[in-house]
Amino acid sequence: MNASTEPSERRTHTEQGIERKHQLLEAAAVLFSSKGYANTRIADICAAAGVAKGLVYWYFPTKEELFAELVRSMRLQLRRAQAAAMDPNADPLTRIRQGTEASVVFMAEHRAYFALLDVERSQDELSGRGSDVADVLREGSDVYATDVIRLVRDAQRLGLVPDGDPQLYAVGVLGVVSSFSHALRNGSLDVDVDELAAFVGGWVIRALSGESHGS
Amino acid sequence: MNASTEPSERRTHTEQGIERKHQLLEAAAVLFSSKGYANTRIADICAAAGVAKGLVYWYFPTKEELFAELVRSMRLQLRRAQAAAMDPNADPLTRIRQGTEASVVFMAEHRAYFALLDVERSQDELSGRGSDVADVLREGSDVYATDVIRLVRDAQRLGLVPDGDPQLYAVGVLGVVSSFSHALRNGSLDVDVDELAAFVGGWVIRALSGESHGS
DNA sequence: GGTTGCCTTGACCCGAGGGTCAAGCGGGTG
DNA sequence: CACCCGCTTGACCCTCGGGTCAAGGCAACC
Numbered sequence: 001m002n003a004s005t006e007p008s009e010r011r012t013h014t015e016q017g018i019e020r021k022h023q024l025l026e027a028a029a030v031l032f033s034s035k036g037y038a039n040t041r042i043a044d045i046c047a048a049a050g051v052a053k054g055l056v057y058w059y060f061p062t063k064e065e066l067f068a069e070l071v072r073s074m075r076l077q078l079r080r081a082q083a084a085a086m087d088p089n090a091d092p093l094t095r096i097r098q099g100t101e102a103s104v105v106f107m108a109e110h111r112a113y114f115a116l117l118d119v120e121r122s123q124d125e126l127s128g129r130g131s132d133v134a135d136v137l138r139e140g141s142d143v144y145a146t147d148v149i150r151l152v153r154d155a156q157r158l159g160l161v162p163d164g165d166p167q168l169y170a171v172g173v174l175g176v177v178s179s180f181s182h183a184l185r186n187g188s189l190d191v192d193v194d195e196l197a198a199f200v201g202g203w204v205i206r207a208l209s210g211e212s213h214g215s
Numbered sequence: 216m217n218a219s220t221e222p223s224e225r226r227t228h229t230e231q232g233i234e235r236k237h238q239l240l241e242a243a244a245v246l247f248s249s250k251g252y253a254n255t256r257i258a259d260i261c262a263a264a265g266v267a268k269g270l271v272y273w274y275f276p277t278k279e280e281l282f283a284e285l286v287r288s289m290r291l292q293l294r295r296a297q298a299a300a301m302d303p304n305a306d307p308l309t310r311i312r313q314g315t316e317a318s319v320v321f322m323a324e325h326r327a328y329f330a331l332l333d334v335e336r337s338q339d340e341l342s343g344r345g346s347d348v349a350d351v352l353r354e355g356s357d358v359y360a361t362d363v364i365r366l367v368r369d370a371q372r373l374g375l376v377p378d379g380d381p382q383l384y385a386v387g388v389l390g391v392v393s394s395f396s397h398a399l400r401n402g403s404l405d406v407d408v409d410e411l412a413a414f415v416g417g418w419v420i421r422a423l424s425g426e427s428h429g430s
Numbered sequence: 431g432g433t434t435g436c437c438t439t440g441a442c443c444c445g446a447g448g449g450t451c452a453a454g455c456g457g458g459t460g
Numbered sequence: 461c462a463c464c465c466g467c468t469t470g471a472c473c474c475t476c477g478g479g480t481c482a483a484g485g486c487a488a489c490c
Binding site for chain 2: 465466467468469470471
Binding site for chain 2: 448
């Protein structure tokens with residue numbers, strides 16, 4: 001009922017072992033995001049990585065846990081990218097725009113992988129019932145929400161955003177990023193990445209404030 | 216490779232048969248949208264509808280086709296709701312807002328069922344490979360897109376929306392509706408429906424024009 | 431050379447679940 | 461009454477795929 005998150009019964013890996021694990025995660029990421037979780041067989045992952053099927057279970061307890069690890073890792077990277085992009089001295093609205101643009105760029109650069117985070121929408125797909133994974137996903141998506149909610153509150157306090165439920169604004173902000181991510185992936189959206197990021201940033205700012213803010 | 220869309224080999228149904236078919240669709244809708252497509256067993260649907268398992272295959276060739284029929288039906292209803300809400304004499308921007316608000320209301324009223332349309336995002340889940348269903352989904356989501364794109368173009372021509380790729384605007388509009396739909400379903404979003412609709416309508420208008428338009 | 435422990439293999443197991451089928455039921459029609 | 465046909469059943473089949481396992485390598489260290 002636990003294992004994996006951190007302690008208990010953890011295997012020790014050599015240099016080579018760690019690398020092999022990354023290979024598997026890499027292969028899994030590509031397949032999951034192109035064919036979807038359900039349509040990706042353990043055997044596919046192994047074939048892609050060029051190893052035998054049993055090996056997966058040396059590194060991961062279950063398919064779900066392998067997936068969860070991928071999601072955690074992607075999320076960590078994304079948050080780092082966001083944090084790096086947000087100027088701590090800027091006003092909340094600007095910070096939201098910076099975070100949004102960073103998300104778009106990140107998602108474009110990691111197209112394949114980013115699809116995984118999109119799964120948070122269809123969590124239901126995974127949670128047959130209280131699988132540990134379901135928790136990981138839920139708790140994870142909340143992180144972004146609370147972040148944005150806080151920024152929106154700050155912005156409202158400064159009069160940059162009109163009054164209204166901050167949660168609603170947050171849903172809008174997160175949703176639009178997710179939408180463009182999705183559209184960019186399976187879509188006929190062949191625009192320049194920076195252009196797209198700017199567009200989305202502008203979209204969010206206009207939606208939040210009703211005014212176009214300069215870059 | 217065809218069957219079902221219309222012709223060939225179609226069974227004739229009695230009054231009772233049609234009703235039974237609706238029962239099955241109803242049960243399937245509830246289960247699919249609460250547990251997801253992959254986690255819903257044919258057996259579950261039958262249990263919920265109180266019939267034997269074999270009966271499903273009297274009315275539907277496969278599980279996928281049953282699903283596709285649900286999606287088609289939901290989409291039809293939604294488009295009707297949108298069309299009814301849009302004033303043919305209003306300006307394009309207003310029409311977009313009306314369509315958006317209608318979508319939100321529709322989605323709130325059909326919470327459970329609407330989840331199915333959300334699946335269009337995770338089409339990949341279904342399309343193990345060129346399954347007919349994948350086509351139905353793709354082609355279907357395009358309908359909304361082209362509609363919105365046309366309206367955006369009109370609005371731009373009238374100077375109501377700044378220049379820029381109409382497709383990008385369309386993705387934003389459709390995405391935000393989908394996002395709020397999703398948030399409302401599995402979410403802590405317990406706001407009044409009309410209030411939410413108004414919020415989303417306003418959001419879209421601001422994002423499109425940079426100005427708040429009155430209701 | 432032996433031993434310990436990380437790593438790798440591929441054949442195997444087994445439950446789940448989509449789909450089939452032969453049989454039966456009941457109402458309408460000739 | 462006999463027949464057809466739409467409808468209903470539930471046992472059965474069979475594939476697919478996640479997960480297991482016993483049997484090896486191959487280092488490094490003693």
